[in-house]
Amino acid sequence: MTREPTTERGRLRVRGFDADATTDVDWSPDRGGRTASRRARAWRRFSGNRTAVAGLVVVVALLVLAVFARPIEVAGVTVQPFALAPYAPATTDVAPASQPPSLAHPFGTDWAGRDVLSRVLYGGRYSLAIGVVAVALGVGVGVPLGAVAGYVGGWVDEAIMRLVDVLYAFPFLVLAIALVAVFGQGFWKLVLALVVVGWISYARLVRGEILRVKEEEYVLASRALGVPDRSILARHVVPNAIAPVVVQATLDVGTVVLSAAALGFLGLGLPPGTAEWGSMLSASRDTLMQGQWWVTVFPGLAIFLFVLSINLVGDGVRDAIDPQGDSRREAR
Amino acid sequence: MTLLRARGLTKHYPTEEGLLDRFLGNRQWVRALDGVDLEIREGETLALVGESGCGKSTLGRTLLRLEEPTAGSVYHRGDDLTSLSTAEMRARRADLQYVFQNPTSSLDPRHTVGELVGEALDVHGVARGRERDDRVRDLLETVGLRASHANRYPHEFSGGQRQRIGIARALAVDPELIVCDEPVSALDVSVQARILNLLADLQAEFGLAYLFIAHDLSVVEHVADRVAVMYLGELVEVGPTEAVFSPPYHPYTRALLSAIPEPDPLWEGDRIVLDGSVPSPVDPPPGCKFHTRCPVASEDCGEWESHPDLESVGGDHAIACPYYDRVESTFGGD
Ligand SMILES: Nc1ncnc2c1ncn2[C@@H]1O[C@H](COP(=O)(O)OP(=O)(O)O)[C@@H](O)[C@H]1O
Ligand code: SF4
Ligand SMILES: [Mg+2]
Numbered sequence: 001m002t003r004e005p006t007t008e009r010g011r012l013r014v015r016g017f018d019a020d021a022t023t024d025v026d027w028s029p030d031r032g033g034r035t036a037s038r039r040a041r042a043w044r045r046f047s048g049n050r051t052a053v054a055g056l057v058v059v060v061a062l063l064v065l066a067v068f069a070r071p072i073e074v075a076g077v078t079v080q081p082f083a084l085a086p087y088a089p090a091t092t093d094v095a096p097a098s099q100p101p102s103l104a105h106p107f108g109t110d111w112a113g114r115d116v117l118s119r120v121l122y123g124g125r126y127s128l129a130i131g132v133v134a135v136a137l138g139v140g141v142g143v144p145l146g147a148v149a150g151y152v153g154g155w156v157d158e159a160i161m162r163l164v165d166v167l168y169a170f171p172f173l174v175l176a177i178a179l180v181a182v183f184g185q186g187f188w189k190l191v192l193a194l195v196v197v198g199w200i201s202y203a204r205l206v207r208g209e210i211l212r213v214k215e216e217e218y219v220l221a222s223r224a225l226g227v228p229d230r231s232i233l234a235r236h237v238v239p240n241a242i243a244p245v246v247v248q249a250t251l252d253v254g255t256v257v258l259s260a261a262a263l264g265f266l267g268l269g270l271p272p273g274t275a276e277w278g279s280m281l282s283a284s285r286d287t288l289m290q291g292q293w294w295v296t297v298f299p300g301l302a303i304f305l306f307v308l309s310i311n312l313v314g315d316g317v318r319d320a321i322d323p324q325g326d327s328r329r330e331a332r
Numbered sequence: 333m334t335l336l337r338a339r340g341l342t343k344h345y346p347t348e349e350g351l352l353d354r355f356l357g358n359r360q361w362v363r364a365l366d367g368v369d370l371e372i373r374e375g376e377t378l379a380l381v382g383e384s385g386c387g388k389s390t391l392g393r394t395l396l397r398l399e400e401p402t403a404g405s406v407y408h409r410g411d412d413l414t415s416l417s418t419a420e421m422r423a424r425r426a427d428l429q430y431v432f433q434n435p436t437s438s439l440d441p442r443h444t445v446g447e448l449v450g451e452a453l454d455v456h457g458v459a460r461g462r463e464r465d466d467r468v469r470d471l472l473e474t475v476g477l478r479a480s481h482a483n484r485y486p487h488e489f490s491g492g493q494r495q496r497i498g499i500a501r502a503l504a505v506d507p508e509l510i511v512c513d514e515p516v517s518a519l520d521v522s523v524q525a526r527i528l529n530l531l532a533d534l535q536a537e538f539g540l541a542y543l544f545i546a547h548d549l550s551v552v553e554h555v556a557d558r559v560a561v562m563y564l565g566e567l568v569e570v571g572p573t574e575a576v577f578s579p580p581y582h583p584y585t586r587a588l589l590s591a592i593p594e595p596d597p598l599w600e601g602d603r604i605v606l607d608g609s610v611p612s613p614v615d616p617p618p619g620c621k622f623h624t625r626c627p628v629a630s631e632d633c634g635e636w637e638s639h640p641d642l643e644s645v646g647g648d649h650a651i652a653c654p655y656y657d658r659v660e661s662t663f664g665g666d
Contacts, residue, residue: 225429
């Protein structure tokens, strides 16, 4: 028999084949249109989880409060005119110093006569921005490196993972402190320090997942079709390996905010006097002894509330993405 | 015409031994495939049978270079596939396709059926845009699914339907050979026949050649033009289906025939029951690899340098056992 030349490819065409006549097994009734995507199903599971939704509400609320705390100007143009916080965070002597909470100043005032409520609201900008930016950059660095290490293997894998091992040998916070001490103070320097210590966990996580997914039969099936390696990596391997990273990253926003606060408390984060939650705690250390609890408690509560909520969200995301996850983790 | 020809195809996997063993150089090898010569012809169905663990999947995958062979060559259109570059080999995959045993694990759960089938079209630039979508729908209907299923995910389908998706993917690139690795053994009996019929229809329609892998002979009789019987990484018998299903037999083939659940009413010989399971391919028996289980083995079978070669016993029919005539005299045939 003879084959058609390859230029004739695509001739395969069958007409008059009645799909309904083949009664393979029960056809589930056509629901028409697209069926729920995985993302839609994950969202449905997430929204059914009450603690996770509560966490999300708190996180969004803190975010909104931070954004609308004071007007935002970009290049002289006011893009966000609202001011939920009654005073600018750095304005001193809005009232007598060190006043306990009152109607005019619900969170009291600090040693310089600044309104603590305004500072806590505004301070969310620093904490949340550091958390989100540092995690996003950490993911941006760690995921590609981990993916390449896992998929390519060999000396590339060795080189990347030895670096990860070395960085892992230092406790997270100790390394961050050392780096901040080297880099100096400032928002981007702090973020840089947190990224340098943060990316390694994503690299390691992704590499492990890639090694697992690489052995899945659907990867071999795509190779059998002739799909190029980079498409396999982008279309099949990474999407199947990324779920734990999403969970980890969500939880890490909390960890990073906490670390930033810890660095601020040690006087290592942003310049002293900044309305960042950790720095505010640091500045009020001494006054706590004098019974001025409000200067410490409110920024502390803000940190606690945010980190708790983001953890609830992270756990919710985990359960939503991977409903059988619990049994699988136990089996490992 | 020969489509694909394997010469001395060998695949040894490293065993997963402890670190200490590796350190001491005690590396051991799973001899999954030990120098197989095989030929697949255009438009035919060649069945490959043998018990589980005999190396059938390894042969199927090594033939298509989904596994890199340890030694040997595979010729396709005059080229040795084992020496093609990665890009050249990818282009060849438009001709040489694989359908997997487990339709669930071989479909990425994160993509819709339309995306999975469309991926096959994209790779070899078969169709684009509107035409591509039309082709996806055509292909789904060709394998007995509905065009509207393109937007669903694999988990929404039954096993038989998933296998149809796998077949549609293989078909999309318009291949000339499809290796079907036990395509129905993971499916309900009631569904098996439908998938086999589909494969037969597609073969008639598109002139496909199949390497049809199965672990028992019962399915094979109805679908195969020729049969190759495999034991521990060696071919022990190759021939046209009628010839393999009638005397003379290799002792192993005879044993597999005895194991067919519904005995042929015309079958008059005694049954051979194979004891135990296949020996480990890490340390296969010396001489004829079947001698530990062979009902007609003699002393010397285990003392030869190597496994016996396939010798023609008439026409296309070859058996790798110098004592094959003892099978008939001991057990009868028909
Ligand atoms: N990737 C692998 N690594 C190590 N051993 C393997 C691998 N794949 C298959 N084997 C071994 O090779 C032998 C043949 O396997 P396989 O080809 O799957 O047999 P079959 O398909 O006939 O059941 C088995 O002993 C199996 O354990
Ligand atoms: S060579 Fe000997 S052991 Fe092997 S199949 Fe023939 S008779 Fe049996
Ligand atoms: Mg197999």
